[in-house]
Amino acid sequence: MKKNIFRTIGTLGLTAVTALGLLSGCGSKSADTASAKAADTKDGSADAVYRTLDEIKESGTINIGVFSDKSPFGYVDENGEYQGYDVYFANKIGEDLGVDINYVSTEAASRIEYLQTGKVDIILANFTVTPERAEEVDFALPYMNVALGVVSHDDKVIKDLSEIGADEQVIVISGTTAETYLTKNYPDIKLQKFDTYAAAKSAFENGTGVAWANDNTEVIAFAAENEGYTVGIDSLGSADTIAPAVSKGNETLLKWINDEIVTIGKDNFFHKDYEETLVDTYGTEFEETLVVESGEVK
Amino acid sequence: MQALGIDVLFKGTNMERIIEGLWVSVRISLIAVVISIVLGLAVGALMTRENIVIKAVTRAYLEVVRFMPQMVLLFIVFFGSTRVFGWNIEAEIASIIVFSFWGTAEMADLVRGALISIPKHQYESAEALGMSDAQTYFYIIIPQAVRRLIPLSINLITRMIKTTSLVMMIGVVEVLKVGQQIIEANRKSSPNAAFGIYAVVFLMYFVACWPISMFSKYLERKWN
Numbered sequence: 001m002k003k004n005i006f007r008t009i010g011t012l013g014l015t016a017v018t019a020l021g022l023l024s025g026c027g028s029k030s031a032d033t034a035s036a037k038a039a040d041t042k043d044g045s046a047d048a049v050y051r052t053l054d055e056i057k058e059s060g061t062i063n064i065g066v067f068s069d070k071s072p073f074g075y076v077d078e079n080g081e082y083q084g085y086d087v088y089f090a091n092k093i094g095e096d097l098g099v100d101i102n103y104v105s106t107e108a109a110s111r112i113e114y115l116q117t118g119k120v121d122i123i124l125a126n127f128t129v130t131p132e133r134a135e136e137v138d139f140a141l142p143y144m145n146v147a148l149g150v151v152s153h154d155d156k157v158i159k160d161l162s163e164i165g166a167d168e169q170v171i172v173i174s175g176t177t178a179e180t181y182l183t184k185n186y187p188d189i190k191l192q193k194f195d196t197y198a199a200a201k202s203a204f205e206n207g208t209g210v211a212w213a214n215d216n217t218e219v220i221a222f223a224a225e226n227e228g229y230t231v232g233i234d235s236l237g238s239a240d241t242i243a244p245a246v247s248k249g250n251e252t253l254l255k256w257i258n259d260e261i262v263t264i265g266k267d268n269f270f271h272k273d274y275e276e277t278l279v280d281t282y283g284t285e286f287e288e289t290l291v292v293e294s295g296e297v298k
Numbered sequence: 299m300q301a302l303g304i305d306v307l308f309k310g311t312n313m314e315r316i317i318e319g320l321w322v323s324v325r326i327s328l329i330a331v332v333i334s335i336v337l338g339l340a341v342g343a344l345m346t347r348e349n350i351v352i353k354a355v356t357r358a359y360l361e362v363v364r365f366m367p368q369m370v371l372l373f374i375v376f377f378g379s380t381r382v383f384g385w386n387i388e389a390e391i392a393s394i395i396v397f398s399f400w401g402t403a404e405m406a407d408l409v410r411g412a413l414i415s416i417p418k419h420q421y422e423s424a425e426a427l428g429m430s431d432a433q434t435y436f437y438i439i440i441p442q443a444v445r446r447l448i449p450l451s452i453n454l455i456t457r458m459i460k461t462t463s464l465v466m467m468i469g470v471v472e473v474l475k476v477g478q479q480i481i482e483a484n485r486k487s488s489p490n491a492a493f494g495i496y497a498v499v500f501l502m503y504f505v506a507c508w509p510i511s512m513f514s515k516y517l518e519r520k521w522n
Binding site: 071109118 | 306309310311312315373377380381386466468469471475478479480481482483484485486516
């Protein structure tokens with residue numbers, strides 16, 4: 001009996017704690033949005049989470065969130081130094097701001113959190129611009145393109161999706177943009193779906209499909225690393241861009257980055273960046289497809 | 299060696315970095331383990347009390363830790379504390395807080411289990427000898443409970459060491475993250491490095507956990 005009573009009390013207590021937690025969670029969330037709105041109207045209130053341009057300059061250090069294991073965009077070389085296409089740009093930002101850079105190793109899932117809590121000033125972790133994300137953070141001008149690409153066997157290069165026969169299959173990885181895009185826009189094309197990159201790769205190499213659709217950076221890298229394949233279509237579907245992001249409302253820093261992108265674009269900075277960091281993986285032929293200079297998407 | 303890609307470990311400062319990463323994992327888990335043992339003993343003793351309020355509170359605490367994934371706890375402490383209170387907790391400190399919070403709860407439950415497994419006549423005999431409550435615990439109950447605790451807590455401690463791989467989510471670069479960085483940085487030059495590097499990471503976790511396991515065996519043998 002005694003034990004039962006305790007169990008009941010325990011369960012009740014637990015329920016109460018959970019309910020409290022949920023309530024306070026909801027409460028603080030609405031408070032957050034309220035304060036965010038207040039900050040918006042006041043424009044640069046003192047208790048903002050982010051640091052303004054002047055505050056960063058004064059502190060002498062800027063915190064930049066990058067990937068540390070996504071070669072060739074953001075990775076750490078054998079000497080422990082951050083390298084890659086994103087990092088090359090980050091270094092330039094530090095140099096032109098005249099501050100030291102503190103690199104923060106971020107994961108795809110935590111990029112928005114870092115900006116919303118002001119734990120980093122800029123995210124330069126191959127961040128694709130989407131409308132949903134733009135509600136949470138502020139994107140600067142883009143510096144790279146991403147789209148879909150289609151790679152096929154050398155002996156039968158597919159340059160247009162209409163070349164795919166009725167009984168031929170295209171390989172995609174489940175859950176990728178390529179799958180969504182083809183299902184929606186080309187319902188007649190038969191898709192062969194795989195769960196992992198490795199499974200799709202070996203199936204394609206064994207001749208399962210006539211072509212493989214994926215992010216263009218992925219298929220270009222695949223064709224460059226493996227003999228006998230050609231990227232017949234290097235830009236397909238809705239072209240997305242990759243841009244630096246700052247905390248929502250950090251206008252001084254955002255404006256500085258935008259000006260910086262335009263200014264260094266005059267010297268073709270991102271082409272130089274591509275030639276330093278990406279050319280080994282993608283070759284020179286895709287430079288114009290991938291690079292965005294001065295924030296101008298063609 | 300070439301085929302397994304272990305050679306990439308000897309490039310530049312890679313070896314140094316991965317050992318440093320191991321030290322980060324071990325440092326976080328060991329500090330958390332020490333805190334968990336101390337607090338766990340206290341909370342565990344509290345849990346055996348018949349007081350309804352204490353029971354409800356400790357029970358709720360244990361259940362929260364049980365159903366909350368450690369990853370969620372890490373995000374709450376690292377990002378949530380900044381959002382709600384404006385505190386800026388360092389990532390490593392946040393990890394130690396989360397691991398101690400988790401370890402204390404599980405440790406306390408183990409302590410509770412060990413304490414209630416001590417036969418009632420041990421308490422009664424101590425009382426008959428005129429010992430106070432504190433004396434009974436200190437001289438009679440705890441020494442016996444600790445022996446029962448050793449194998450159970452070793453499981454918890456090694457689990458805590460292995461779970462430190464989650465702290466990469468809040469930006470702490472520990473041994474597994476360094477391993478992934480090395481694999482990715484050499485994806486082109488040695489595509490098979492993943493196998494070799496993960497094998498080395500496995501060995502490093504083993505090196506970290508093995509002495510603890512040996513130590514517990516030694517204690518068990520000594521006390522038997």
